[in-house]
């Protein structure tokens with residue numbers, strides 16, 4: 001199987017690296033292209049057996065499975081360019097949330113999949129969210145599940161929970177590293193610890209906590225209960241969190257991402273409706 005990757009920005013690069021490092025596919029069986037071709041060339045310096053294609057249509061013709069890794073508004077123009085090169089036997093995968101598999105299916109004749117990755121997939125960990133198009137064949141469904149199992153846990157989701165699932169899986173690493181950064185900064189400004197040590201301690205704590213969850217030793221509530229000794233010090237900190245309207249903050253985050261999502265969906269709807277006129 002030959003894989004084509006359109007767009008080697010942030011996520012296209014991470015996906016390529018993860019597929020190679022996770023031994024999902026050999027370097028030589030991946031072709032990459034990018035609007036600014038230097039970016040694709042940089043990736044080839046790391047993985048010399050990758051194939052570079054300057055012509056997007058040629059990349060599509062030689063690939064069985066094509067990942068579209070551009071930003072949402074760049075997807076429709078790319079689809080318009082490649083649709084006549086795609087055949088029923090191929091499979092097209094979009095990695096962005098505001099474009100549905102149904103929309104992809106209105107433009108291209110092949111199997112369509114949406115696979116929303118997470119930066120955690122770079123460490124061959126975390127979740128990759130999958131939604132299959134109506135016309136996606138069982139063969140391609142199995143290929144996708146098998147392939148993504150090399151870089152994380154594929155989880156099939158319903159279209160209607162796309163945004164919230166993506167908030168948790170894909171935006172989550174940004175949200176929680178932001179909070180961790182604030183935790184470290186406060187430790188440094190309130191005490192005598194230096195930033196380097198505070199960062200190392202916090203990172204190792206986070207990794208350790210992840211292992212506890214992975215090994216299913218504790219659930220999140222159990223973890224809190226075990227650490228919060230009655231009348232002890234952790235409880236003082238938890239009291240501060242409880243008084244800080246944390247729930248409100250997270251509700252606001254989900255509202256903000258969903259509002260942005262709705263705005264993007266409207267712009268994209270116009271692109272696709274115009275196409276189908």
Ligand SMILES: NC(=O)C1=CN([C@@H]2O[C@H](COP(=O)(O)OP(=O)(O)OC[C@H]3O[C@@H](n4cnc5c(N)ncnc54)[C@H](OP(=O)(O)O)[C@@H]3O)[C@@H](O)[C@H]2O)C=CC1
Pocket residue numbers: 006007008009010011012033034035036039056069070071072074078095096097116117118119170
């Ligand atoms: N960041 C994340 O954690 C996640 C991102 N996503 C999704 O991934 C997608 C990409 O995001 P991200 O990688 O951060 O964005 P980037 O801007 O880093 O990458 C997009 C790339 O697409 C290239 N591109 C645009 N148009 C074309 C074209 N016509 N032909 C070839 N290449 C093209 C751009 O080229 P150029 O260099 O010229 O700009 C750029 O390198 C988004 O839709 C996002 O929603 C999904 C899950 C997680």
Ligand SMILES: O=C(O)[C@@H]1CCC=N1
Pocket residue numbers: 095096097098116166167170171
């Ligand atoms: O399309 C998405 O939902 C992803 C999540 C992080 C950035 N983009």
